Amino acid sequence: MPPKVDLNKCDGCQAQDEPLCEQVCPGNLMTLGENAKAYCRELRDCWDCMSCTKVCPKGAIDTRVPYQLGYHGASLTPMMGTNSVTWTCVDLNGNVERFRVKTRGRYGE
Amino acid sequence: MAYQPPKDPQEIPVEEVSCGLLIIGGGNAGCFAAVEARKLSPEMDIVIMEKAHISRSGATAAGMDAINTYIPPGKTPEDLVRWSRSQVGGGPIREDLALTNAQELNQAVDDLEDWGLPIVRDDEGNIKYRGGWDISIRGEALKPIMAEKAIETGARVYNRVVATNLLMDGEKCVGAMGFGLRDGKFYVFRAKATIVATGGACGLYKSYTADSTTSHHQTWMCPFNVGTGYAMGIRQGAEMTSMEQRWVATRTKDFCGPVDTISVGYRSAMINGRGEKILEKHYAHLGGDKAPRYIRANAPMDEWLAGRGPTFVDTTHLSDEEAKELKIDYLCERPSFVLFLASRNHDVTKEPIEIYGSDPYIVGGHTQSGYWVDVERMTTIPGLFAAGETAGGNPNKFVGGCAAEGKLATRGALKYMQAVTLPPLDQARMKAQIEAEKARVFSPLMKGAEFDGVSPVEMEERMQRLMDEYAGGTSQFYRTNEERLDYALRHLAMLKSQIGLLHAGDLHGLMLAHEVIDRLDVAEVLCHHLKHRRETRWPGWQTRSDFPEADPALDCFVETVRDPLTGEIKSFTRPYEQVVPGDRFKPTLDGKF
Incomplete structure (x- = not known):
């Protein structure tokens, strides 16, 4: 499920040695292009773990389902908080579902 | 600027690193190994060699929605061994390893909760069980939580260094070698003891979604875990056990995601194309829905083979609220499954979720393929210890068990290294090897x-x-x-x-x-x-x-050793020894499933 980078939003994490998506990708797939924007060097090799999508400070990386497996137009967007993540999922009909999920700290507190 | 490959090996910079304990692989077992080493030895010089970045590497990169084993009140480590043994059809399993692991298990899970991992609890504050042994977690941050604790030990973490071979001193392992994925350096790590915790092997087999899709890696196991930890030992003549016990699992179809989340967590039966409950109809004598894992994995594929596919887990009884809870579980482990459902407008309360068999994996934290180890978790190569997916003989470890094994391997390694002196790297034979x-x-x-x-x-x-x-x-x-x-x-x-x-x-x-x-x-x-x-x-x-x-x-273990000089592989057997009493095929002493 390859990541798609919005070139208008990606700023290459400015002057950092490596953009955050490149730092975290477990498959070493995200890297900077000559245009100083991030891209996935081999779409077929992505595991769809969404680590890049979660870590991007600009919200520039969208995780896509390959068309051979799922139809075009759905989205799943994380908004990372300190101890929780809020996910927004939109299906093909535009139905929106939102989920707030705890990520750290004792459950129920 | 485009990358310029070196033209001559002499151009490649070499970095030599010496340490006490080398941990290859900063994952689940590796992080726990580092924390245990610091706890036992404030002076220990710990190095972690990590192929990716420790914050999001390996099998738990996307998160985790459950810890499959945590011993509930009233049950014992022996009970867990009985259950584990029955899950693999009576074994044979290494009960010495299973029992010592079970005795450490709950403490390792408690550590995770202390470190900030949310474990789902009921209104009274008691841990909520999903099935007989497994508990739900909110594990989106499981990997960064473990990584932070490993970093806090002061261990030197070498991110983006790919391990390629062990460093040997005769028959003994004295570290490892590899290359830097970012700096192009050749690394030589010299260590008194080495723990190999690189995870399992995915991608030996073709995934059925791999043809003509942009998703060659639509696999359940992390595709970046390629079996390097096994391969490095195999090349030096380490004894491997039970590699034939491959992990094949029932997974959601076209998106190779976990199914226990649905079938165990939401009591959704596996059904075939005719709507028949597969396990109840054909496998009642083996425990039905609680049949051994390999039966549950193989059953849907047998339905396809018999012409009764497709196969599903029936989620149509779920309420809207339960369906939402189910999606939250996936968001904690494989969030893109929720996107996959949306990309098919799939309402799980109206349509069941299709399932199919996964590609086979070699994962000694799930089944029992891996290094033959002694009870200290030392492999047959002195100085080389194994933990997590790389250590064989002891199935059903999962997250908690791999964590516990990381600790056990460190204890073994620390004992071993007291008697070790390291050869200088400028010695002629070491130089030639390097x-x-x-x-x-x-x-x-x-x-x-x-x-x-x-x-x-x-x-x-x-x-x-x-x-x-x-x-x-x-x-x-x-x-x-x-x-x-x-x-x-x-x-x-x-x-x-x-x-x-x-x-x-x-x-x-x-x-x-x-x-x-x-x-x-x-x-x-x-x-x-x-x-x-x-x-x-x-x-x-x-x-x-x-x-x-x-x-x-x-009814014994199948073993192999590859001759490092000739490459010839010899196979042989080792006997099974029952340590924990009871009927091997039953998960409990009273014989109930």
Whole structure:
């Protein structure tokens, strides 16, 4: 499920040695292009773990389902908080579902 | 600027690092190994070698929605061993390992909660069980939580360093070698003791979604775990156990995601195309929905084979609220499954979720393939310890058990290293070893632009289709036989004879080249294990169509050792020893499922 980078939003994490998506990708797939924007060097090799999508400070990386497996137009967007993540999922009909999920700290507190 | 590969090995910078404890792989077991080392030894010099970045590497990169084993009040470590043994059809399992692991298990899970992992609790604050042994977590941040604790130990973490071989002093392991994925350096780590915790092997077999999709890696196991930890030991003559007990699991179809989340967590039965409950109808005598894991994994594929597919887990009884909870579980482990459902407008309360068999994996934290280790978790190579997916003989470890084993391996390693003195790296024989490895490692980068060779992807795809069709992959409903295994071994030998043709244009390509080299070594050993077990003991995990029944004479462990000089692989057996009393085929003392 390859990541798609919005070139208008990606700023290459400015002057950092490596953009955050490149730092975290477990498959070493995200890297900077000559245009100083991030891209996935081999779409077929992505595991769809969404680590890049979660870590991007600009919200520039969208995780896509390959068309051979799922139809075009759905989205799943994380908004990372300190101890929780809020996910927004939109299906093909535009139905929106939102989920707030705890990520750290004792459950129920 | 485009990457310029080195033209001469002399150009490649070498970085030598000496330490007390070297941990190869900063994952679940590796992080716990580091924390335990610091706890036991404030002075210990700990180094972690990590192929990716420790914050989001390996199998738990996307998160986790459950810890599959946590001993509930009223049950004992022995009870857990009985359950684990029954899940693999009575074993044989290494009960000495299983029991020592079970005794450490709950503390390791408690550590995780203390470190900030949310474990789901009921209104009274009690841990909520999903099934008999498994508990739900909100594990989106499981990996960064473990990584932070490992970093807090003061361990030196070398991110983006790809391990390629062990550093040997005669018969002893004294560290490891590898290359830097970012800096292009050759690394030599010299250590008094080494723990290999690199995870399992994915991608030996073709995934059924791999054809003509942009999703070659639509696999359940992390595709970046390629079996390097096994391969490094195999090449030095380490004894491997039970490699034939492959992990094949029922997974959601077209998106290879977990199914226990749905079937156990939401009591959703597996059904076939006719709407029949598969386990209740055909496997009631083996426990029905609580049948051993390999039965549950193989059953849906047998339905397809019998012409009764497709197969589903029936979620149509779920309320909207339960469906939302189900999606939250996935968001914690494989969030993109929720996107997959949305991309098909799939309402799980109206339509069941389709399931299918996964591609086979070698994962000693789930089934029991891996290094033969002693109770201190030392492999047959002195100085080399194994933990997590790499350590064999003890299935059903999962997250908690791999964490516990990381601690146990560290304790073993610390005891061992008291008597060790390290050879200086400038000694002639060490130098020769290091130079030879450096030349081997960088060879695919130094072929030149005009070289007419083989790309790592070409070789990987050839191997994956070979293994799928001849060594019991998904397309063959996991079945193989003597002739097919011989065919697989012949072609694996041909692939290995062409390793010298692999070429890479950059360091990422170099990593891919070594990944396929490592996978070939693991695949070859796996075929020898499958050949030795001339019976069918765990249908699906290990199915021999030429020997469809279990043979009592093979109620033992199948082992292999590869001769480091000749490359010849010898297989043999080791006896099973029952440590925990009770009927091996039943999960409880009273015989109830």
